[in-house]
Amino acid sequence: MRSTRPVMSERREAQRPRIGVIGAGVAGLSAARRLADAGLEVTVFEKSRGLGGRMACRRRDGLQFDHGAQFVDADAPALQDLLAAARSQGLAADWTEAAREAQRYVVGVPGMNAMCRPLADGLDIRFDTEIRTLRRAGSGWAIGSAGGDVHVDRVILTIPAPQLPRLEMELDPETRDALYGVRFAPALALMVAFEERPDWPAIQRTPPAPFALILRDSSKPGRPGDAECWVAHADEAWSRRNVELDRPEIGAALLSELEAAMAPLPPSRAVMGHRWRYSQATQPLGRAFIASGCGTLLFGGDWALGDRVEHAAESGRAMAAAILAETE
Template identity: 40%
Template sequence: MNEHGIVAVLGAGIAGAAAARRLSESGLHVRVFDKGRGVGGRMATRRVGGMQFDHGAQFMRARGPAFAAELDRWAQRGIAVPWAGSDRYVGLPGMTEPVRALLAGLPVSRATTIVRLRRQRSCWHVEDASGTVHGPFDGVAITFPAPQVATLLAASGVALPGIGRAAYAPCWSLMVATDASPPDVLIEPRTDPVGLIAHDSSKPGRPAGCRLTVHATPDWSRRHLETPREAVVAELLGAAEDVLGTGLRPSYAEAHRWRYARVETALQKPCLYDPDLRLGAAGDWCLGAHIEAAYDSGEALARGLVADLGRPA
């Protein structure tokens, strides 16, 4: 096997970043592709003027030794800090920062949507939405949400059995800047329509001011998946005011729809991987609905690829 193999990593969220870093540190070359203008996936930070909102994942927790060690390394570097309890960590200056750290120095093609995989002899090529074909690659690691993995595989005429069992809930996320008195750092009523209210600016290293992120419940988000954004903003804003017992008088209010937000049915296996094809997929949908699951899954997929490309993991 090629000692200097190159792997295409599709997706630059935490699973893709963990896989890419493990592959690189094991002596393989990687190239990362992501459809977004930035990296991080649902570990997202939106900046608007001097404001910022963690409008995706709110914090990280470590349950197992691998992610606990990584979280400790991030803490030592000052890119992860405790928030709202000693076991909750956030990225610094935003939730995206740990993903940026994992991808530092690696080639990342942003705003590049991969729509098809092509197998030629023992190598892979990947085709983007513009028709550009990239490659050859010795292996492919896909770290999209499971429904997007399934779509890509179907368009490519290949399969990874089991992918269809994973299921997600959507989430509408409301970002609000207000001059109202800040609430508690984190409130989780979990009663339609409000699942969570996070006081973003209470997180360490954030700009001053009162900024809130409101996550709608899964059921409400499903029912309103195609509701116009303006109507979602109005309804979630009113519901948040009811929960908080105060008017918010927002100077800024915007909503973001996460179509694949939270894993509801995971495969309960580290990743999907075909060693004959050197093709695999990873994500939180493999192990569970948290950042650590995505990280562990990306690492597991990388170990399989490293083993088959002739390097010890």
């Protein structure tokens, strides 16, 4: 635990609530950081091998691509603490090649997920741990994975709302209806490394159809080597039509769309595809989180307030504040 943690009396130490946080994206880590700093016993469960969730970075054969979130808004109030910490540790920097007059972009260094590291510092995070069940256990909860149950007093869930039905748990009808009302769009992504640099701007925010975004990942600060790594996200309509393609098919199909839209393309040395079945919320919850189980089960994430990293941070911190308000 970090040295900034307040000293607690022995009695409070013995009583301190145990909190389980599901998901090590920005929302889960923002909540966990705040609760751990306040002296609560926090365990984070993450089904993948790393931090960041949809702030994701794919590495292969010396090439690297951010294939989820591309940048954050440098001026978003909810991100200022995180950005200051990440910048001071060399884990975030301005993406000057893409900056426009009214908007400054910040990216993680060396990849987008690196920006989350200051939040995770010193936390107990169980990677490769997919939570499958959530059952009442006394006044708390048993969080179940293939490795067995962990008992906690409160649970924060930051899984994208449409994925919650995969979890075996009982929900009251009001919470279930609110969660199932949240809608997401899919997004399919192309990652391509060219042999030469194409004559395109570092970022195209209104590219030709069927793309929503085309950008030169290699123009971000602190990227490795001199590769020409580009990322292109398909727009919502194309992504919905092609959502069942597998990764190689997505890569091939989007590369031929890129050829049609932007010809001529330089020769490519690596092509990959990725499917975000639940990319960003098109219909958010409309409040920072929703609580159930007498306030012991809290659901949040970017989708609670919007569709961006700052919404995830805000939701995570609001859930932590709600727990602290009740337990202090």
